[in-house]
Amino acid sequence: MRFLKRRQHIARRNLELCFPNLSKEEREKLLVENFESLGMGLLETGMAWFWSDNRIKKWCKVDNLEIMSRIRANGKGVLLVGVHFLTLELGGRIYGMYNPGVGVYRPHNNKLMDWVQVRGRSRSNKYFIDRNDIKGMIRELRKGEILWYAPDHDYGPRNSVFAPFFAVPQAATTIGTSILMRQADPVILPFTPKRHADGSGYTVLVTEPPTGFPMDDSTAAATFMNKVVEKEILKAPELYMWLHRRFKTRPAGEISLY
Known part of the structure; x- marks a missing residue:
């Protein structure tokens, strides 16, 4: 419970910072929906890692598959931008069934858990690259691969710049995207795995x-x-990982926002 109370505080604060124009009641409603989604997300991770393809397809679909087909016909690499939704594991499994690619991830400190997560995530994707291996990412994009990439978290002051994120004027944001774009010139393709409100399944939303x-x-x-990420989050704000300390890194001399 102590962990949940701390995360609840972080999520509430993030919502206050990002959506100051919402009423307190509106933010609290969003917070409750978010933590309900957190519990469901644990079950959805199990679905993503262990369900068969046929079972996944009965519950899930992908919009606008033709967009990826058109991009791939040009032979360019694709930077598949998947922000940290609570449905992220399932979204990666669904999309990878139609367009398998290369994932970027943080290796787990526990070797057994690392094996489990890589095995689960590889059900519909090719292989994974350590998030610190920028050269490996560039290499795969230059080969014309699809690279799953999430630039939305605060990864610390190293290799970051401050840029606006929602109503926060200075949020530490990775420069990794800039490096990948300059070195490999891929096409950016955002996607959002959205859970149907009526419980009937999931749709991966893909935009131009x-x-x-x-x-x-x-x-x-x-x-x-950050504008690209904001647009995706607003498609399903109740599903976003608000419990992450998105604004933990501050400019020199500024106090913590938490």
């Missing part, structure tokens, strides 16, 4: 690639990507 990425300015690039 955003254009106009600022190649020569890391801060402008981070701002651009």
Whole structure:
């Protein structure tokens, strides 16, 4: 319970910071929905890692599959932007069944758990790259691979710049996207795994690639990507991982937002 209370505080604070124009009642409603989704997300991880393809297909679908087909016909690599939704594991499994790619992940400290998560995530994808292996990511994108990538968390001050995120004017944002774009010139393709409100299943929402990425300015690039992430989050805000300390890294001299 202590863990949940701490995470509840973090999630509530994130919602206050990101959506100051919502009433307190509206934010509390969103918070309750978010923690309900957290419990469901644990079950959905099991579905993603252990269900058969046929069983997954009975419950899930992907919108706009033709977008990926069109991109792949040009031979370019694809930066598949999947932000940290609580349905993320299931979304990766669903989309990978139609377009398997390469995942970026943080190896688990426990070797057994690392084996379990890699095995589960590999059910419909090719293989995985350590999130610190930027050269490996560039190599795969240059080969024309689909690379699953999540640029939405606060990964600390190293290799980050401050850029606006929702109503927070300075949020530490990775410059990794900028490096990948400059070195490999992939197509950015956002996707959102959304749970149906009536409990009838899941749809992976895929939208047209955003254009106009600022190649020569890391801060402008981070701002651009945060806007892409915001747009995806607003499709299902109750499913986003608000319990992460998204604003833990502050500019020098600023106090903690938590």
